[in-house]
Each structure stands twice: as structure tokens, then as C-alpha cells.
Amino acid sequence: MSDRLYIFDTTLRDGEQVPGCQLNTVEKIEVAKALEELGVDVIEAGFPVSSPGDFKSVEEISKAVTWPTICALTRAVENDIRVAADALKYAKHKRIHTGIGTSDSHIRYKFNSTREEIIERAVRAVKYAKSFVEDVQFYAEDAGRTDNEYLARVVQAVVNAGATVINIPDTTGYCLPWEFEQKIRYLMEHVDGIHNVRIATHCHNDLGMATANTISGILGGARQAEVTINGIGERAGNTSLEEVVMALRSHKELNIDTNINATKITGISRLVSSLMNMPVQPNKAIVGRNAFAHSSGIHQDGVLKNRESYEIIDPKDVGIDENSIVLTARSGRAALKHRLHVLGCDLEKEALDKAYEAFLKLADRKKEITDDDVLMLAGAHREQHRIKLDYLQVTSGVGLRSVASIGLLIAGERFEACASGNGPVDAAINAIKVIIRRQMLVKEFLIQAINKGSNDIGKVHMTVEYDGQHYYGFSANTDIIAASAEAFIDAINKFPQ
Numbered sequence: 001m002s003d004r005l006y007i008f009d010t011t012l013r014d015g016e017q018v019p020g021c022q023l024n025t026v027e028k029i030e031v032a033k034a035l036e037e038l039g040v041d042v043i044e045a046g047f048p049v050s051s052p053g054d055f056k057s058v059e060e061i062s063k064a065v066t067w068p069t070i071c072a073l074t075r076a077v078e079n080d081i082r083v084a085a086d087a088l089k090y091a092k093h094k095r096i097h098t099g100i101g102t103s104d105s106h107i108r109y110k111f112n113s114t115r116e117e118i119i120e121r122a123v124r125a126v127k128y129a130k131s132f133v134e135d136v137q138f139y140a141e142d143a144g145r146t147d148n149e150y151l152a153r154v155v156q157a158v159v160n161a162g163a164t165v166i167n168i169p170d171t172t173g174y175c176l177p178w179e180f181e182q183k184i185r186y187l188m189e190h191v192d193g194i195h196n197v198r199i200a201t202h203c204h205n206d207l208g209m210a211t212a213n214t215i216s217g218i219l220g221g222a223r224q225a226e227v228t229i230n231g232i233g234e235r236a237g238n239t240s241l242e243e244v245v246m247a248l249r250s251h252k253e254l255n256i257d258t259n260i261n262a263t264k265i266t267g268i269s270r271l272v273s274s275l276m277n278m279p280v281q282p283n284k285a286i287v288g289r290n291a292f293a294h295s296s297g298i299h300q301d302g303v304l305k306n307r308e309s310y311e312i313i314d315p316k317d318v319g320i321d322e323n324s325i326v327l328t329a330r331s332g333r334a335a336l337k338h339r340l341h342v343l344g345c346d347l348e349k350e351a352l353d354k355a356y357e358a359f360l361k362l363a364d365r366k367k368e369i370t371d372d373d374v375l376m377l378a379g380a381h382r383e384q385h386r387i388k389l390d391y392l393q394v395t396s397g398v399g400l401r402s403v404a405s406i407g408l409l410i411a412g413e414r415f416e417a418c419a420s421g422n423g424p425v426d427a428a429i430n431a432i433k434v435i436i437r438r439q440m441l442v443k444e445f446l447i448q449a450i451n452k453g454s455n456d457i458g459k460v461h462m463t464v465e466y467d468g469q470h471y472y473g474f475s476a477n478t479d480i481i482a483a484s485a486e487a488f489i490d491a492i493n494k495f496p497q
């Protein structure tokens with residue numbers, strides 16, 4: 001059987017300390033209930049003494065949540081502890097999290113104190129918290145920069161005072177992974193009774209090593225990881241829940257697992273991101289928009305042959321239906337063929353080659369190719385138009401009349417003309433009319449963006465009246481003037497010969 005790692009989520013406390021991420025009580029309850037469904041063991045719901053709003057949130061979360069332990073943060077200050085105990089009164093399982101800074105820098109500059117006095121304050125706080133609740137967690141703030149020998153003395157004192165969980169925060173995200181592992185190992189080896197309590201990691205990401213340090217701490221003997229959804233938290237953030245959970249699931253040889261239902265990870269990541277107005281970076285591990293997106297031809301070909309070529313996690317395991325094959329100018333035929341197949345369009349080799357050629361031209365002009373684009377490309381190569389647009393140049397601007405110069409290929413022969421108009425589309429259509437001398441009238445003209453963004457493809461629908469009949473023309477192009485001219489030509493191609 002694998003060893004159990006307890007997940008302590010501090011999204012609602014450390015995560016909520018981020019500027020702009022404050023939530024109201026109703027929103028906090030929504031996140032807390034989602035954390036419960038996700039399967040976290042402990043929810044750090046807030047710092048009750050900090051404001052009446054935070055007190056209320058801890059109180060309401062305590063009522064709303066059933067089985068996870070609800071934890072409230074305090075300083076090593078009696079009033080903080082009293083207020084925390086009061087806020088937790090409705091919790092079915094409650095924990096007070098008290099502590100104090102232990103690094104020489106904190107002792108000297110924050111507290112103007114001494115190592116001995118800090119140990120005394122730590123012990124007093126733990127004993128006072130024990131008078132309210134059984135489950136008392138102690139944090140040695142800035143343990144990452146606290147020397148191991150002194151840290152072990154602090155931990156020994158609070159274990160003796162009755163602390164049930166010992167939190168070893170790398171508050172400033174300073175440690176290297178091997179160093180953090182050694183720190184935890186040192187405590188495991190030098191504190192009497194340490195095996196009767198649980199050691200926790202609480203790593204910050206200032207050097208981008210929060211997850212690495214957490215995993216190292218676990219290897220050193222920690223069995224509680226303090227994490228947040230999407231890794232939000234002070235400055236560069238905390239360790240992200242999803243990274244730790246999936247690192248352990250991906251490395252079964254470590255034989256350590258959590259109670260997390262990973263299929264809920266994507267949902268809660270989106271919930272927290274939207275409630276906290278905190279977008280997730282696209283390349284964020286596990287929950288970023290691109291975490292399961294493949295955009296280059298060689299990778300796409302490999303993934304289509306076997307998902308595991310470029311994926312170590314099945315996206316379904318974290319609640320994503322399937323990976324995405326993103327079509328860009330770096331994609332190959334395998335990806336285009338796959339997307340066309342998904343869209344119900346199977347092309348033979350020659351047709352695929354032609355569609356691919358058109359696709360590359362479009363992809364060089366557009367960052368991402370959508371399903372509509374792909375269908376348009378697949379259709380475009382099939383129709384053999386008698387009249388084709390060869391080139392088009394239009395000048396337009398404010399305070400001048402637009403002029404178009406156009407070249408058409410009619411049954412392979414080139415015809416050229418110039419014309420002016422009251423705008424670029426009018427000029428282009430007038431130029432076509434110089435070559436195609438028929439009585440034609442544009443009856444309907446609609447330009448539509450397919451998705452969004454100024455680099456998008458414009459779709460043009462046009463109805464042209466000729467000889468008492470209406471003919472429909474369509475085109476799509478990143479250049480809407482070209483699309484308009486092409487739609488006009490498309491309608492002309494449907495005139496009876």
C-alpha cells in the first residue's frame with residue numbers, strides 16, 4: 001500500500017493574500033465546497049483576527065464543509081488564537097495554525113528578539129492553542145533560511161508542547177531541492193517524538209522551485225503538503241496542488257499518494273481563476289491552456305500515432321476531454337488530415353496535398369487555424385472555378401477615392417483592369433465589372449469574422465442579381481477586400497455559361 005500524503009490547501013488564506021484576489025464569503029464557500037469535492041484533507045479558510053469579513057468567512061466555511069479539517073491561521077499572539085478558536089466553533093474537524101518567524105533575520109529585524117525568547121513565545125502559543133483545540137499546527141516562518149540545528153530546537157520545543165503538525169515553510173522560496181530535503185531529514189533524525197507528529201512543507205515559488213522543493217521535502221519525510229490551486233499566493237506564489245498531485249501520480253515508484261480526485265482539477269482551476277480574476281498562464285503545468293496542446297508537426301504526428309509519444313499524463317485524468325491538436329504553420333499533413341477526419345471530411349492523398357498547400361499559405365498569415373478555416377480549405381480545392389482571382393491591389397484611405405487594379409484568370413487566360421469606387425470593395429467590384437461586362441447588381445453583402453481578433457479570417461456572403469436571377473457567392477480570407485472580390489467572382493462562376 002502506498003504512503004498517504006495529506007493535502008492542506010491554502011488557496012483561501014495564502015492564495016487570497018494576492019492583491020486583487022480577495023473573495024467575499026459566498027465566493028469562499030463556493031471554493032471551499034469545490035475543495036471538499038476535490039478531496040483535500042485540510043482547508044486553511046483564513047486568518048480570522050485580520051478582519052471581521054475573514055472571521056465570518058472562516059465561520060461560514062466551518063458550517064458549510066463536512067469532512068475536511070478547517071484550519072485558521074494566527075500569529076503567536078493570544079488574541080489571534082482566541083479569535084481563531086471562536087471562528088472555528090462550528091467546524092466538525094478544526095485546527096489552529098499558529099507560529100512565529102525563526103530565521104535570524106526575522107528574529108532580529110521583525111521581532112527585535114532573541115532565539116531563546118522566540119522558543120518561549122512559540123511554546124506559549126502552542127499551549128494556549130491546545131487549550132481550545134486538540135489539533136494544533138505550528139509554523140516556523142522562514143524555516144527555509146533558519147539553520148537546521150536551531151530549527152530542530154524550536155521544533156522539539158513545540159512538539160513537547162503538544163503540536164500535532166509541524167509546518168516547515170520555505171517562506172521566501174530560497175531553498176534548493178536537495179537542501180530542503182536535507183532540512184526535513186535533519187528534523188526527522190534529530191527531534192524526539194517527530195514520528196508521532198506530521199511534518200508539512202509550505203514552499204513558495206520565488207525561484208520557480210516550489211514544486212521541486214515540496215517533492216524533495218516529501219522524499220525527506222514530510223507527509224503534508226501545503227498547496228494552492230493554480231499555485232497562487234504571495235509574490236511568485238505557492239506550490240500548486242495540481243503539480244504535486246500529478247507528480248506523485250506520474251511517479252508511482254515513489255509509492256506516495258493523496259486522496260485527490262484528479263478529474264476535478266481542471267474544473268476547480270477554472271473556478272478559482274475566474275473568481276479571483278487571476279488568469280492561468282497558458283504554459284502552466286497541468287492546468288494551462290497549452291498543457292495538453294500539440295502544435296508542431298512532428299509532435300502532432302507522434303501523438304496521433306500514440307498519445308504517450310509526447311504526453312506523460314492522460315488529459316482525461318485531470319478532467320480534460322482530450323488533448324488538442326492545434327493547427328499552425330508548423331503543423332504537418334498528419335494533423336490536417338486528422339482534423340479533417342474529425343470534421344467528417346476524408347481526403348485522398350492528392351486532395352490532401354492541395355489542401356495542405358492552401359493551409360500553409362493561410363497559416364503563415366494567421367496564428368491559429370480553426371475548424372471553419374479547415375472546412376473552407378477542404379471545400380476550396382474541390383471547386384474548379386472557371387474565373388479566378390489572380391491578383392488584386394487596392395488603395396484606399398480617408399479623403400481619397402479608392403482605386404483597384406485587378407487581374408483575373410478566365411479559363412487560364414489573364415485579363416487586367418483598373419477602376420475606382422467609393423470604397424475599396426466598390427473599387428474592386430467595379431474593376432471586375434470592367435472585365436466581366438454583364439449587367440450585375442450586388443443585392444446582399446455580409447462580412448463576418450469567424451472568431452475574434454484582428455488577425456481573423458473574414459467570411460463574405462454575397463448575392464448578385466444577373467438576368468433576373470440571384471446567385472450566391474462566398475469566400476473567406478484574412479483580407480476582407482480580397483474575400484469580397486472572391487465572393488463576387490464565386491457568384492459569377494455560377495451564372496449559366
Ligand SMILES: CC(=O)SCCNC(=O)CCNC(=O)[C@H](O)C(C)(C)COP(=O)(O)OP(=O)(O)OC[C@H]1O[C@@H](n2cnc3c(N)ncnc32)[C@H](O)[C@@H]1OP(=O)(O)O
Binds near residue numbers: 077101110111
Ligand atoms: C508568511 C505569511 O504569509 S504570514 C501571514 C500573512 N498574512 C497577513 O499578514 C494577513 C493578515 N494580517 C493582518 O490583518 C494584520 O497584519 C494583523 C491583524 C495580523 C496585525 O495587524 P497590526 O496589529 O496592525 O500589525 P502590523 O500588520 O502592522 O504588524 C505585524 C505585527 O505582528 C507581529 N508579528 C508578525 N508575525 C508574528 C507572529 N508570527 N507571531 C507574533 N507576532 C507576529 C510583527 O512583529 C508586528 O508586530 P509589531 O507591530 O509589534 O512590530
Ligand SMILES: CC(C)C(=O)C(=O)O
Binds near residue numbers: 139202
Ligand atoms: C504563515 C506561513 C505558513 C506562511 O504562509 C509562510 O511562511 O509562507
Ligand SMILES: [Mg+2]
Binds near residue numbers: 014169171202204234
Ligand atoms: Mg506562505
